[in-house]
Amino acid sequence: MLRTTLAVMPDGTIQIGEVARRLDLSLNTIRHWHEAGLAPPAGRSPGGFRLYTVADIERLAFIKRFRPLGFGLDEIREVLAARDALATLPVREPAALIARLERYIEIANDRCAAIRADLVDAEAFLAELRHDVDTHQDLLEPIA
């Protein structure tokens, strides 16, 4: 039973493939978020492999959870930046930071509401469709 690959490196970091498996993200997505400046890996192997720490993974998970609300990557970057700055308080304008974050939270709330509305509508719609299809179904098998 020889393990050909180690999931976790001796120094505790993780390669991109393992990150992809754990978070259920594609390699491309992870690389893309790196290139876009959203989630750079903590380091690189001597040969250039991206190496991710727990904090990095958490960051990726953050993005993954935020995305379904329909935010663009640049907006998410701003949210992350604000969150980062908040984590390293004290800072110059903490109130401004908090205000920014709260604005984003409000926007996110609105998106949630909008998505929920679409969803409810779509579900009603599906019910209608199902009804129509069932009606035709009945026509195929006249009274038993």
Add this chain to the structure above:
Amino acid sequence: MLRTTLAVMPDGTIQIGEVARRLDLSLNTIRHWHEAGLAPPAGRSPGGFRLYTVADIERLAFIKRFRPLGFGLDEIREVLAARDALATLPVREPAALIARLERYIEIANDRCAAIRADLVDAEAFLAELRHDVDTHQDLLEPIA
């Protein structure tokens, strides 16, 4: 009180702009759905203006309600085709058509579930975020 433009044409058809207003869609989107073969207008004016009937508008509304479930335009086209065929029964293989539609409905159901899961998760996430922000908020205004 002179109306410069008529919302509804003498023959009962409607121009693209009015359609856009009624369905809250952009002109580009409507044109795009036309070019993509999803929702062609019933006719054109002598000068080339797209003219939409009630049936056309219904079709556009159908697409609009279906889209939030994350279907591509080509998938929607198939659904529409199946629905069209169903509406013009009798036909060669009605059972096959119904099966197709039911498959799509199942897929749509799964999408609904997935979207709902994402949404619930995102909302929980937002609550966490709000909590964090509030915590920092408190730190700014020490005991009153």
Add this chain to the structure above:
DNA sequence: CTAACAGTTACGGAGCGTAAGAGTTC
């Protein structure tokens, strides 16, 4: 006649997917 409207290219852009070819690591 002249505002409004509409039409048609054409290019842009976000967010990855998908090879292709070469290097790295266990």
Add this chain to the structure above:
DNA sequence: GGAACTCTTACGCTCCGTAACTGTTA
């Protein structure tokens, strides 16, 4: 040493948004 993993271009794709410039029509 070799299987598995990763790297970096680079181009493709979907679904429209945005001009830009021209024609139509109420």
